[in-house]
Amino acid sequence: MRTIAAALAATLLGAVPLAGAAAPVADKIAPLPPYVAAYQPTNVDERGAWMMADEYERHLRDSPEVIRDPALNAYVRGVLCRTVGDDRCKGVRLYILHIPAFNASMTANGAMTIWSGALLRLRSEAELGAVLGHEFGHFELRHTVEGFRNQRRGTDVMAWASVLMTNSAALQVGVLGSLYRFDRGQEQAADMLGVRYLAGSGYPAAAAADVWERMMSEADATAIGRHRKADQRYTAGFFATHPTELSRATYLRAFASGVDGGGSAEGVRYREALAPWLPMLLTDQIKRNDFGGSEYLLGRLAADGWTTPLLFARGELYRERGNPRDLVNAAEFYEQAIERGDAPPEAQRGLGLALLRGQQTDAGKAALREYLRRKPDAADASIISTLVAS
Amino acid sequence: MSAYRFAAAALLFATPAMAGNKLIVPGERIAVAKSPLTVQPTSEWNRLGARRGRNAETWTIDGDSLNDLTFYGGIETGKPLFREANKRSKPLPTVGATMLVTDIPVLFENTYRIALGTATMTVGTIEPVTFAGAKGVRFTYDFVREDETLHRRGEARGAFVGGRLYLVTYEAPALHYYDRSVAAARQVAESARL
Numbered sequence: 044m045r046t047i048a049a050a051l052a053a054t055l056l057g058a059v060p061l062a063g064a065a066a067p068v069a070d071k072i073a074p075l076p077p078y079v080a081a082y083q084p085t086n087v088d089e090r091g092a093w094m095m096a097d098e099y100e101r102h103l104r105d106s107p108e109v110i111r112d113p114a115l116n117a118y119v120r121g122v123l124c125r126t127v128g129d130d131r132c133k134g135v136r137l138y139i140l141h142i143p144a145f146n147a148s149m150t151a152n153g154a155m156t157i158w159s160g161a162l163l164r165l166r167s168e169a170e171l172g173a174v175l176g177h178e179f180g181h182f183e184l185r186h187t188v189e190g191f192r193n194q195r196r197g198t199d200v201m202a203w204a205s206v207l208m209t210n211s212a213a214l215q216v217g218v219l220g221s222l223y224r225f226d227r228g229q230e231q232a233a234d235m236l237g238v239r240y241l242a243g244s245g246y247p248a249a250a251a252a253d254v255w256e257r258m259m260s261e262a263d264a265t266a267i268g269r270h271r272k273a274d275q276r277y278t279a280g281f282f283a284t285h286p287t288e289l290s291r292a293t294y295l296r297a298f299a300s301g302v303d304g305g306g307s308a309e310g311v312r313y314r315e316a317l318a319p320w321l322p323m324l325l326t327d328q329i330k331r332n333d334f335g336g337s338e339y340l341l342g343r344l345a346a347d348g349w350t351t352p353l354l355f356a357r358g359e360l361y362r363e364r365g366n367p368r369d370l371v372n373a374a375e376f377y378e379q380a381i382e383r384g385d386a387p388p389e390a391q392r393g394l395g396l397a398l399l400r401g402q403q404t405d406a407g408k409a410a411l412r413e414y415l416r417r418k419p420d421a422a423d424a425s426i427i428s429t430l431v432a433s
Numbered sequence: 434m435s436a437y438r439f440a441a442a443a444l445l446f447a448t449p450a451m452a453g454n455k456l457i458v459p460g461e462r463i464a465v466a467k468s469p470l471t472v473q474p475t476s477e478w479n480r481l482g483a484r485r486g487r488n489a490e491t492w493t494i495d496g497d498s499l500n501d502l503t504f505y506g507g508i509e510t511g512k513p514l515f516r517e518a519n520k521r522s523k524p525l526p527t528v529g530a531t532m533l534v535t536d537i538p539v540l541f542e543n544t545y546r547i548a549l550g551t552a553t554m555t556v557g558t559i560e561p562v563t564f565a566g567a568k569g570v571r572f573t574y575d576f577v578r579e580d581e582t583l584h585r586r587g588e589a590r591g592a593f594v595g596g597r598l599y600l601v602t603y604e605a606p607a608l609h610y611y612d613r614s615v616a617a618a619r620q621v622a623e624s625a626r627l
């Protein structure tokens with residue numbers, strides 16, 4: 044529901060979503076075009092798109108989905124400003140949305156959103172900059188208005204076709220196809236502008252390609268976890284609004300190889316800034332009922348070793364799937380988290396419940412008693428007490 | 434593009450052929466959710482013809498977006514709470530054979546998060562309770578639907594009986610409506626019997 048509703052809303056609002064991205068490789072990096080601030084809509088199409096975007100932004104003002112923490116907002120904005128430059132980032136209003144999927148968008152009037160699921164999946168400031176720069180690229184190239192115009196033209200043609208011809212199915216297919224191709228062209232253009240921002244920012248330009256390669260792997264892992272064939276398509280279909288991740292990764296990698304070294308990706312700084320948010324982001328991910336994708340993601344996040352929040356999240360993931368073998372694994376992960384000494388009381392709770400479900404009653408009750416000792420005023424203290432007493 | 438997606442969205446929200454809504458007369462004990470679960474309301478309710486799933490049934494006073502009392506009657510192992518809108522890309526969690534009562538709020542929370550597309554869904558207090566004569570659980574929850582700003586509050590009671598999940602939920606906007614009909618909803622939920 045989320046993707047379709049969001050895509051529909053995004054289309055209506057003239058926002059250009061990021062998901063899924065391919066572009067021609069530039070021979071050398073052209074200088075960035077001069078930036079014009081305080082641009083105003085000039086014609087009826089643009090004014091309409093801006094009005095809808097303003098309305099969307101008013102909705103964001105009251106939306107409980109917006110994460111308003113000043114420190115996190117300042118950090119993400121800092122990365123945007125370093126990527127696209129201070130003069131470009133000044134007019135952007137940035138909203139971090141609490142939605143556990145990978146996406147970002149930008150409306151015609153300069154409101155940028157990034158979803159919390161993207162923050163969990165990115166690994167460095169360079170990657171975050173790549174995503175934000177891509178979205179800013181759409182804005183700078185005024186794709187939202189172009190897309191709106193092209194779409195209006197397309198739907199006008201279809202409306203007339205259905206009146207004039209009894210069987211206009213073939214024309215409808217043709218017109219629809221051109222709309223989607225147009226979107227793919229825009230995505231490529233934004234990708235290439237995004238990577239140029241990155242090249243000028245001191246972040247390594249290869250970061251953009253890394254993002255798309257990991258997205259492909261995660262989609263494959265999700266499919267396999269759901270007992271489906273990994274259906275990652277390696278060519279864009281007729282209806283695809285975005286280039287495939289593979290073609291995106293390929294042309295971005297080719298472009299980056301032509302750019303000199305670049306500075307540090309600032310992976311450590313990124314992890315430190317996101318650390319206070321990691322437990323919430325992981326909990327959101329575990330609750331998506333996507334075992335394969337979550338397991339893949341945890342594995343990538345643990346590339347430098349399993350930390351306490353990652354072990355705890357993995358325990359929760361396995362316990363929620365709850366096959367007998369999963370419960371054994373879950374108990375092991377909770378125990379590893381507890382051994383590290385800085386696990387939250389909920390690790391004892393998870394351990395106790397996993398053991399109880401796995402018929403290890405005494406050990407399970409002992410862990411639950413430890414949870415109650417450490418968190419006597421927990422919201423579920425009374426139900427856990429009855430499990431211990433039963 | 435938008436027309437294509439709009440059609441897809443419209444299909445998502447489409448409800449199956451309705452059997453019609455019906456007034457529930459107070460004082461009679463009646464079976465709900467096509468299951469052995471029975472309740473005895475002491476006030477008037479309206480049963481909606483539209484069902485969220487095979488073994489689900491919704492009652493309301495002012496309309497289901499203002500007060501919604503839903504019964505889930507005997508969900509089997511391996512089945513989700515609702516009819517799945519998109520089984521391929523958004524499968525719902527299912528009832529597990531070894532689930533404990535503490536897994537009921539988790540199953541419910543995850544189902545709502547996926548089906549309603551909102552990460553704002555949270556479970557509050559979880560307490561032991563006798564439900565339909567079995568050892569069960571009572572929990573509160575809060576959420577805001579996708580693209581809305583209206584805060585909704587809920588309260589649920591559930592238990593596993595004979596390996597099947599029985600659950601009664603009541604939810605309404607926190608503003609005014611929740612408090613107005615919570616007593617009537619609790620009375621119905623507490624009258625549940627198997």
